[in-house]
Amino acid sequence: MIIYRKASLPAIYCKIPFLRRSTRSFVDCPDDLNEIFILQEASKGKRCISELEKKNTFLVAVSFPDEILHLKGVTNELFEYVSYALRLWDVTYYLKDTNPSEAVEPIEEGLDIGKIEKLAAAKSCLPFLHELENAHSKKTGIPSAAQEKEIKEAEKRIFAGLKIRSLKGDLKSQKSPKNQSSFRPKDRERILRRDQYKCIFCGMPGSETQLEINHIIPRSTIKKLNLNDDLFFIDYNLITTCFPCNRGKSDHLRTEDIKLYFKLFADPKHSNHKLLEFLKLIKGLQEL
Numbered sequence: 001m002i003i004y005r006k007a008s009l010p011a012i013y014c015k016i017p018f019l020r021r022s023t024r025s026f027v028d029c030p031d032d033l034n035e036i037f038i039l040q041e042a043s044k045g046k047r048c049i050s051e052l053e054k055k056n057t058f059l060v061a062v063s064f065p066d067e068i069l070h071l072k073g074v075t076n077e078l079f080e081y082v083s084y085a086l087r088l089w090d091v092t093y094y095l096k097d098t099n100p101s102e103a104v105e106p107i108e109e110g111l112d113i114g115k116i117e118k119l120a121a122a123k124s125c126l127p128f129l130h131e132l133e134n135a136h137s138k139k140t141g142i143p144s145a146a147q148e149k150e151i152k153e154a155e156k157r158i159f160a161g162l163k164i165r166s167l168k169g170d171l172k173s174q175k176s177p178k179n180q181s182s183f184r185p186k187d188r189e190r191i192l193r194r195d196q197y198k199c200i201f202c203g204m205p206g207s208e209t210q211l212e213i214n215h216i217i218p219r220s221t222i223k224k225l226n227l228n229d230d231l232f233f234i235d236y237n238l239i240t241t242c243f244p245c246n247r248g249k250s251d252h253l254r255t256e257d258i259k260l261y262f263k264l265f266a267d268p269k270h271s272n273h274k275l276l277e278f279l280k281l282i283k284g285l286q287e288l
Contacts, residue, residue, distance in 0.1 A: 002063045002111065003039070006048040008121035009058055010128065011158045012151065015120075016094045018103035019060055019084040019111070026079055033073035039081070040069055056132055058086045060119070061111055084111065088128050089142050095150050122159045126151060160281050164225060187233065188213050194271055195240035200264065202245055209242040214249070216261060216275055221253045221282065236274045258283045 026032040039062070041047040053059035064081030071079070084106070093099060106113055129143050143151060183191075191213050197206040215222075215237055222231050231237045241249070249257070258279050265272045 001043060001066055001069075002061055003042050003049055004061045004112070004115045005050050005059060005119060006042075006045070007050045007119075008123075009060075009119045010123050010125040011120035011162055012091055012094065012125050012155055013058060013086055013120075014117050015154075015158060016086060016090055017105065018090075018093075018099050019086060019106055019109070020090075020100065020102050021104045021109065022083050022085070022102070023080050024083055028071045028073055028075040028077050028079060030073050036068065036071050036073060039064060040071075043069060052083075053085065056088045058088070060084050060086060060116060063109075084109065088125070088132050091125050091129065091151060092142060092147060095147055095154070120158070120162060122162050124151075124155055157285060160284050164227065164278070164281050183213055183233070191235065191238050192240055194235070198240065199242035199245050200239050201241060204242045204245075209244070212241055212243060212246050213238055214241050214246055215239075216272065217278060217282070218251055218253055220251055225282070225285075227278075231278075236272045239272065253279075253282060255283060 026035055028036065035052065038047055038049070038051050042049045042062075049059050049062050052062070061084040062081055063084075065079070068079055068081065084104075090100070093103075106116060126143070126148065133142060192206070192211060197211065198204065199209070199211065215232070216239055217227070217231055217237055219232065221227070222229070261272075261279055262276060264270075265276055267273060
């Protein structure tokens with residue numbers, strides 16, 4: 001049985017591609033009953049395995065035989081379980097793209113990467129590293145000034161990714177067609193009517209030019225950032241453009257495009273205003 005921690009982790013730790021594997025032994029006796037009880041309660045979701053973690057360590061997951069679930073501290077038999085953890089300073093390995101000697105890859109251990117990624121919270125690892133530094137009478141130099149700068153830059157990107165993930169969740173409550181590969185006639189008509197049958201860029205009416213329905217956040221960007229597929233069809237990611245203006249657009253979302261959209265959609269009442277939160281995050285990622 002594999003149990004994952006319930007408590008969140010500073011997001012950068014969830015990006016580290018390895019875990020430290022170790023084996024813990026205990027005896028089914030009264031002295032070790034508290035540890036047994038924590039494992040049993042954690043298996044039911046009532047407690048967190050973080051209660052078992054050692055100093056300066058984040059316990060991420062544990063794997064143990066099912067028979068531990070039935071122990072009562074009376075058999076005096078020896079049992080083992082495997083723990084998967086990270087040390088606070090493992091962030092420095094992440095920055096250097098190296099691994100410690102006891103590192104293992106989670107996938108090879110049968111661990112669920114998705115469950116580990118869900119532990120990520122938008123909080124910095126630096127307070128933990130500073131506390132570690134202050135706990136030593138001799139300065140460890142972790143993190144160095146250069147490493148701290150790298151960590152801050154990495155965390156900006158990671159936090160932006162977390163925010164985009166949360167926005168993906170918000171989109172699920174929006175109504176949109178499912179499994180559509182092109183705009184349905186009634187959807188196309190709805191967007192044209194909303195935009196008053198005019199190109200949003202030049203104002204050319206449909207009576208004088210060919211009008212098209214297009215994405216604000218292009219398909220390529222939606223796929224690249226793994227955004228919610230609903231963005232392909234949700235109304236506030238769609239606009240009316242004339243043929244010439246659309247041909248002048250890039251297939252990728254440029255910084256200058258985002259600046260223009262911020263001007264066009266600045267009014268909170270604008271039908272595309274809701275998309276600005278996505279655009280702000282995408283712009284931030286492009287600037288890092």
